Amino acid sequence: MFPMLLGLGLIMARISGFFLVLPVFGWPAIPPLVKGAIATLLSIFFYIYKPLAIHPVELSVVEAIFLLAGEAVYGLALGLIAALLFAVVQFSGRVAEQQMGMTISEIVDPLKGEEAGELSSLMEMVFILLFLSANGHHLFLRVLSRSYDAYPAGTMPRLEVLVESVVSAGSVMFMAGLRLAAPLLGAFLVLMVALALFSRLVPEMDILTVSLPARVALGLFLVAAFLPFIAGFVTEMADWMAKLLPL
Numbered sequence: 001m002f003p004m005l006l007g008l009g010l011i012m013a014r015i016s017g018f019f020l021v022l023p024v025f026g027w028p029a030i031p032p033l034v035k036g037a038i039a040t041l042l043s044i045f046f047y048i049y050k051p052l053a054i055h056p057v058e059l060s061v062v063e064a065i066f067l068l069a070g071e072a073v074y075g076l077a078l079g080l081i082a083a084l085l086f087a088v089v090q091f092s093g094r095v096a097e098q099q100m101g102m103t104i105s106e107i108v109d110p111l112k113g114e115e116a117g118e119l120s121s122l123m124e125m126v127f128i129l130l131f132l133s134a135n136g137h138h139l140f141l142r143v144l145s146r147s148y149d150a151y152p153a154g155t156m157p158r159l160e161v162l163v164e165s166v167v168s169a170g171s172v173m174f175m176a177g178l179r180l181a182a183p184l185l186g187a188f189l190v191l192m193v194a195l196a197l198f199s200r201l202v203p204e205m206d207i208l209t210v211s212l213p214a215r216v217a218l219g220l221f222l223v224a225a226f227l228p229f230i231a232g233f234v235t236e237m238a239d240w241m242a243k244l245l246p247l
Helices: 002-021 032-049 061-086 088-100 118-133 136-150 159-201 207-244
Strands: 106-108 115-117
Touching: 002 032, 002 061, 002 136, 032 136, 061 088, 061 136, 061 159, 061 207, 088 115, 088 118, 088 159, 088 207, 115 118, 118 136, 118 207, 136 207, 159 207
Parallel strands: none
Antiparallel strands: 106 115
């Protein structure tokens, strides 16, 4: 009985670490009982269909503890990479909010339970709906399945490989977020130049009074035009995950 429980525990450690920081499924809006039930069912499924790389009977207590910790770290790294790539849309929304001057007003994100901007929350919710409608949750299951094919339970990549993958995912998040926000940044730059010219041509005009509503109106218009293109990032996110995940 103990070897079977240890084998199941190795698989559950990786899956639990993965779901702990995974976007959508790891957020506080999902009840802990639901998270636990999903992790348990997936652990039983992978325990049945994915072979172990070690024989639990031959392990000592210390070796078992180190293996469980390694599985949890590997799962956390996989989930963190997915979370960083998932945050690209919200990051681009935060950049747009800063340009629009909307960072002074924030709301409580109902999904994460933390403060966030209205515009970035809206863009993230739209992306979540598009991601789930494109069966993005199946992508997470494929990541788990491929991880057990590449590194069966009881084995994991070297620590430097995990660190390099997480750091690369963070770099990709900033670059992709700035690339998504680039049209907005360009439009706001043109707006600032135009307002500067108007302030020179019409000195009596209160530039501060005019600039804020103009920036908000331009930002909302550009975001409304930009939202349909968020669907294209779902495919791009899958491609980045295939490149960055240590599988």
